Amino acid sequence: MTATPRGQRKSAAATKLGTVPTALLRRIEREAGGAAAKAAPAAWMRAVAHACRAELAERLNETMQADRDSGAKRVHYLSMEFLMGRALANALAALGLDAPFRQAAEHAGVAAADVLEREPDAALGNGGLGRLAACFLDSLATLGVPSFGYGLRYRYGMFAQRIQDGRQVETPDDWLRLGDAWELPRPELRYPVGLGGHVASDEGLARRWVPAQTVYADAIDFIVPGHDTRRVAVLRQWQAAPANPIDYAAFSRGDHLGAAREKLEAESLNWVLYPDDSTQAGRELRLKQEFFLVSASLQDMLARHLAEHGTLDTLGDKASVHLNDTHPALAVPELMRLLVDEHGLGWDAAWAQTCKLVSYTNHTLMPEALETWPVRMFEQLLPRHLEIVYEINSRFLDLVRAKLPGDEALVRRVSLVEENGERRIKMAALSIVASHHVNGVSALHSELMVQTIFADYARIWPERFCNVTNGVTPRRWLAQANPTLAAVLDERLDGPAWRTDLDRLAQLAPLARDAGLQAEVRAAKRANKERLAALVRRELGVSIDPASLFDVQVKRIHEYKRQLLNLLHVVARYQAIVAEPNANWVPRTVVFAGKAASAYVAAKDIIRLIHDVARVVNSDPRVGDRLKLVFLPNYGVSLAETIMPAADLSEQISTAGTEASGTGNMKFALNGALTIGTWDGANIEMAQAVGREHFFIFGLSAEQVAQVRALGYDPRLHYEENARLKRVIDAIARGDFSPGEPERYRALVESLLKRDSYLLLADFHGYVEAQAAVDRAFIDTAAWDAKAILNIAGMGSFSSDRTIREYAARIWNVPA
Structure with missing residues (x-):
C-alpha cells in the first residue's frame, strides 16, 4: 500500500488511490488467513499498521539517505518518556490513506472506528513531559529536521490505573501482549552497557572502567511520519538483553531460577517507567535505566558519526544532544568517558565537543523536584563516571573562583556535589555546566528559573539561559482528536493548510461573533x-x-x-x-x-x-x-x-x-x-x-x-x-x-x-x-x-x- 506522491496530476493520483482499498483488502486476507469481512478488528488493525509501516520504512530510508548525502547536522533528543498514544490514525492521515482505509473497511462491512479502537496506547510515557516529546517528534518530522528521539522500550509502562472502592490500584500495563505492529527491530545495532565494577590504570596511567556486569542495548525503531512531507523522524528505543541469556551449568544443576538471573536483571531495565523510588532497589533501578538510555544512545550517535564523517573533530558541528529534563543528565559524564577513554581524545578536546553538543531543558521550579543521586550509589554503579564528575566539578569551581574571586559561598552553592548531609550529585547543575544553552518552557518559568533555582549559574553564564515556550501538534490534538471541529475549520479557512500553518487560525478572530x-x-x-x-x-x-x-x-x-x-x-x-x-x-x-x-x-x-x-x-x-x-x-x-x-x-x-x-x-x-x-x-x-x-x-x-x-x-x-x-x-x-x-x-x-x-x-x-x-x-x-x-x-x-x-x-x- 503506497501513498499518492504529492505533485502528481489529479487524475493519475485518483487512479492510483483507487487501487489502494483492493490492495489493503488482499493484505488483510493474507495476514488473517481468510476473508477480510470475517477478520477480527484486531487483525485489521495489525494488517493496516503493517501496510503503513512498510510505506514509512520506505520514507525512512529516503530520509536517512538524504541526510547522509547532505552531511546534515542531526538532533538527538534524549528523554525517559515519549507518550505517543495510538499511531494508526495519525499514520493514515500523514500518508493520505485515511479515505482508502475507510473505503476498504466499508467494502468489507467492518466499522473503521472499531479497527482504530483495537490499537493499545503505547505505554512509553506518562505525563506532559512525555507528551511534549511526542509532539516534538511529530514537528521534527513535519519540518524536516534531521533527528532521532532516544528512549526506552517499556514493557509495562508506568502502570495501568484501576479504581477499587475509590482507591487507585496499580496493575501492569500489558500493552505489548500481542506485540507491536509498528516496531522495526534493528538487530545490527547492539551496544554494550556496563554497570558496577572498578576503575583501573593502564601502563600509561590512563583510567579505564572495568564493569562488573554488562548488558546489551538492542535498537527497535518507531517511525514518526511528517505531515505534508515524505520526511520522517525516528524514535529509537532500547531493549536490554543479557550478555549471557542463560547460565547453562546452573540450569543443568536444577537451579532454573538462578540460571535466568542475568536475563531477569537485564530485562528489568525495561519493565516499568519510573520505578517506585521509595526503596533503595527502586532508586538503583531508576539510575541504571537512566544510564542505560544515555550510554546506548551516545554509542549509537558516535558510531553513526564516525561512519559518515570519519573523525570526531566535527562532532559538535554535526550533532546536537538535547536533554529533556535531568533524567538523561548522565549523558555528560558518559560522553566524556566515551570520548576520552574509548576514543582517545584529550580532556580539553573532549570537553569542548561536549559543550558544543549538549543543551538542556528544565521543566520545574521546585527545588525538591531537581534530581540528585547519592555519591555512594554513583560509586557503586558508575565508579568511572564519579571520577569524571569530580574532575568536571574541580575545573568548573576553578573557573568560578577565577571569574568571581573571593565568593566561596557561591562556590559551595554551585558545586556539582551537595555537601550538606548525605553527599549527592546534583544532576541539574551537571546539565547546566555542560550545556551551551539551558531553556525554560514558558516566559514566566524562564524568568523565574534565573531568579530562583538557577540564579547562581545565571550569574556566571547569563548568556546561557533562554526561553522556548512549549507547543502541541495540531495534527494530533485538533485534526485527529476533533474531526468535527477540524471540518469546520477546513471550510472556514479554505482547506486543511492550517494543520501545518497554525497561524491561519487567526483568521477566525474577526468571525467570532x-x-x-x-x-x-x-x-x-x-x-x-x-x-x-x-x-x-x-x-x-x-x-x-x-x-x-x-x-x-x-x-x-x-x-x-x-x-x-x-x-x-x-x-x-x-x-x-x-x-x-x-x-x-x-x-x-x-x-x-x-x-x-x-x-x-x-x-x-x-x-x-x-x-x-x-x-x-x-x-x-x-x-x-x-x-x-x-x-x-x-x-x-x-x-x-x-x-x-x-x-x-x-x-x-x-x-x-x-x-x-x-x-x-x-x-x-x-x-x-x-x-x-x-x-x-x-x-x-x-x-x-x-x-x-x-x-x-x-x-x-x-x-x-x-x-x-x-x-x-x-x-x-x-x-x-x-x-x-x-x-x-x-x-x-x-x-x-x-x-x-x-x-x-x-x-x-x-x-x-x-x-x-x-x-x-x-x-x-x-x-x-x-x-x-x-x-x-x-x-x-x-x-x-x-x-x-x-x-x-x-x-x-x-x-x-x-x-x-x-x-x-x-x-x-x-x-x-
Whole structure:
C-alpha cells in the first residue's frame, strides 16, 4: 500500500488511490488467513499498521539517505518518556490513506472506528513531559529536521490505573501482549552497557572502567511520519538483553531460577517507567535505566558519526544532544568517558565537543523536584563516571573562583556535589555546566528559573539561559482528536493548510461573533460532549447531561496541580445547592482524570476523596443534574483525545510559580475550551494571545506567593475567616463523605490547616469568585461561543512547529 506522491496530476493520483482499498483488502486476507469481512478488528488493525509501516520504512530510508548525502547536522533528543498514544490514525492521515482505509473497511462491512479502537496506547510515557516529546517528534518530522528521539522500550509502562472502592490500584500495563505492529527491530545495532565494577590504570596511567556486569542495548525503531512531507523522524528505543541469556551449568544443576538471573536483571531495565523510588532497589533501578538510555544512545550517535564523517573533530558541528529534563543528565559524564577513554581524545578536546553538543531543558521550579543521586550509589554503579564528575566539578569551581574571586559561598552553592548531609550529585547543575544553552518552557518559568533555582549559574553564564515556550501538534490534538471541529475549520479557512500553518487560525478572530460560525462550533462541541457522555455512562454507569457545563481537570495527580482546590469548590457548590435547591443553578459536570505516583500517599488520598464526594453528590436527589462529579480511570492519550474536545472549561489552577508551562492548557483552548487558571506558566502567554478578558484568571501571582511565604503563611486564618471554606473543610473532616470511616481524611485536612504548602486556602475565595463568573458567562450562549472561537483563533503560536523552529534557530543551530 503506497501513498499518492504529492505533485502528481489529479487524475493519475485518483487512479492510483483507487487501487489502494483492493490492495489493503488482499493484505488483510493474507495476514488473517481468510476473508477480510470475517477478520477480527484486531487483525485489521495489525494488517493496516503493517501496510503503513512498510510505506514509512520506505520514507525512512529516503530520509536517512538524504541526510547522509547532505552531511546534515542531526538532533538527538534524549528523554525517559515519549507518550505517543495510538499511531494508526495519525499514520493514515500523514500518508493520505485515511479515505482508502475507510473505503476498504466499508467494502468489507467492518466499522473503521472499531479497527482504530483495537490499537493499545503505547505505554512509553506518562505525563506532559512525555507528551511534549511526542509532539516534538511529530514537528521534527513535519519540518524536516534531521533527528532521532532516544528512549526506552517499556514493557509495562508506568502502570495501568484501576479504581477499587475509590482507591487507585496499580496493575501492569500489558500493552505489548500481542506485540507491536509498528516496531522495526534493528538487530545490527547492539551496544554494550556496563554497570558496577572498578576503575583501573593502564601502563600509561590512563583510567579505564572495568564493569562488573554488562548488558546489551538492542535498537527497535518507531517511525514518526511528517505531515505534508515524505520526511520522517525516528524514535529509537532500547531493549536490554543479557550478555549471557542463560547460565547453562546452573540450569543443568536444577537451579532454573538462578540460571535466568542475568536475563531477569537485564530485562528489568525495561519493565516499568519510573520505578517506585521509595526503596533503595527502586532508586538503583531508576539510575541504571537512566544510564542505560544515555550510554546506548551516545554509542549509537558516535558510531553513526564516525561512519559518515570519519573523525570526531566535527562532532559538535554535526550533532546536537538535547536533554529533556535531568533524567538523561548522565549523558555528560558518559560522553566524556566515551570520548576520552574509548576514543582517545584529550580532556580539553573532549570537553569542548561536549559543550558544543549538549543543551538542556528544565521543566520545574521546585527545588525538591531537581534530581540528585547519592555519591555512594554513583560509586557503586558508575565508579568511572564519579571520577569524571569530580574532575568536571574541580575545573568548573576553578573557573568560578577565577571569574568571581573571593565568593566561596557561591562556590559551595554551585558545586556539582551537595555537601550538606548525605553527599549527592546534583544532576541539574551537571546539565547546566555542560550545556551551551539551558531553556525554560514558558516566559514566566524562564524568568523565574534565573531568579530562583538557577540564579547562581545565571550569574556566571547569563548568556546561557533562554526561553522556548512549549507547543502541541495540531495534527494530533485538533485534526485527529476533533474531526468535527477540524471540518469546520477546513471550510472556514479554505482547506486543511492550517494543520501545518497554525497561524491561519487567526483568521477566525474577526468571525467570532458570526452567528453561523458560532452555530457550527457549538454543534461540534455538542457532538464531542455526547461522545464523552456515552463513554462515562459505559465505563462508570453515570449519566451526565451534554447540555451541562463540562468542567475538566485531567493531568497527573499532584498537590501542586491542586485537584484538591477544584474538589473543595465542588463540595462548596454541593452544599450551596442543597441549601438552595430552587435557585437558578447552571448545571455542571466536573470531570477528573489522572494517575498518582504509586508511593504518593497524599495524591492517592485525593483520588479517594474525589470518589467519596462523587458517590454522595451523584446520588443526592436534591441535586439531580445540577451537579455531577466523575473520575475516569487510566488517563492516557486516547482518553485525552475524547475528553479535551468535549470540555467547556479547562482547569489550569496550579499555585502560581510552580507550573513550568503546561501543554494541556493549549490542547483544551485549541479545541474551544475556556480556561480558568492562575497567572502561571503558559497560561500567561495564552491569555495575552487570546485576551485576558476571555480567560478566568484568579489567585495570587508568583510574586505574591513569594511574599506570602516570606511573611509567614498561616492557612488557618483563611479557614477561620471564610465561613464557606470552613463549612467545606469541616464536612470533609467530620466524615460527611466517608461516614463509615470519619477519620479517613484527617491527614489531608491537617496538612491543609497546618501547612497548605500550595496555598489552596489562600486562593479559595478568588477561585470560587472566578467559578461564579464562569456560571454567568455560560448562560450567555452567544458570548460564550465568541470567547471559545477567540480562544481557538489565538492558539496559532502554540503549535509545536513554532516551538521546534525556535529550538532549531536558538539552540540547535539547524535549519527548520
